[in-house]
Amino acid sequence: MKPILVVYGTTEGHTRKIGEFLTERLRAAGKEVDLIDSATPQAKEVPLVYAGAFILGSVHFDRHQSALVHFVKENLGWLNAIPTAFFSVNLNMTHRDPEARAEAQKCLDGFLEETGLKPYMARLVAGALKYTQYDYFKRALLRYLVRPGGVEASATPDVEYTDWEEVGRFVDEYLEATQSPGR
Numbered sequence: 001m002k003p004i005l006v007v008y009g010t011t012e013g014h015t016r017k018i019g020e021f022l023t024e025r026l027r028a029a030g031k032e033v034d035l036i037d038s039a040t041p042q043a044k045e046v047p048l049v050y051a052g053a054f055i056l057g058s059v060h061f062d063r064h065q066s067a068l069v070h071f072v073k074e075n076l077g078w079l080n081a082i083p084t085a086f087f088s089v090n091l092n093m094t095h096r097d098p099e100a101r102a103e104a105q106k107c108l109d110g111f112l113e114e115t116g117l118k119p120y121m122a123r124l125v126a127g128a129l130k131y132t133q134y135d136y137f138k139r140a141l142l143r144y145l146v147r148p149g150g151v152e153a154s155a156t157p158d159v160e161y162t163d164w165e166e167v168g169r170f171v172d173e174y175l176e177a178t179q180s181p182g183r
């Protein structure tokens with residue numbers, strides 16, 4: 001059985017946590033999994049042995065991590081030849097306003113357009129606010145940039161908006177759809 005690759009881009013660490021969650025879920029389903037940070041040297045020497053891949057990145061100023069963009073562009077040929085799932089982690093998802101959600105979808109679509117990735121499935125995932133990790137400037141920026149659920153950003157502690165059950169269901173959905181003898 002060939003392994004599954006989970007590769008992520010992260011800026012404050014939350015997408016790594018989602019990558020670790022996916023990895024555990026896949027291993028619990030009997031899969032062999034390699035978890036790789038797209039910004040490490042390991043990402044430059046990925047063997048072409050995978051049956052499938054999960055690609056995860058978070059949005060900062062409407063863009064995903066450039067290391068992840070680079071990774072996908074460099075490996076596009078084989079990635080588009082196997083079933084891939086792309087998860088775009090963001091906070092626009094947490095707004096009730098449909099326009100904010102449309103923004104989130106635009107960022108996801110922009111990543112696919114820029115890289116040429118043709119994922120088997122692509123999903124928006126709500127991320128986290130990590131005030132304790134932000135410097136003064138990031139805090140100030142976020143107050144204007146993201147106001148999840150209309151909450152005044154600067155007044156809240158760290159908050160995780162990720163629906164872990166939903167992320168788990170995405171994995172199950174992927175596994176069900178890609179399950180076939182020999183895969």
Ligand SMILES: Cc1cc2nc3c(=O)[nH]c(=O)nc-3n(C[C@H](O)[C@H](O)[C@H](O)COP(=O)(O)O)c2cc1C
Pocket residue numbers: 009010011012013014015016058059060061062063089090091092093104126127128129130138141142145146
């Ligand atoms: C400086 C900064 C800029 C951000 N810009 C956006 C944005 O443009 N759109 C959005 O939906 N979320 C934005 N976010 C929210 C992040 O996508 C969210 O916090 C995510 O969980 C970060 O994941 P990470 O810890 O893996 O980097 C921003 C967060 C920070 C700190």
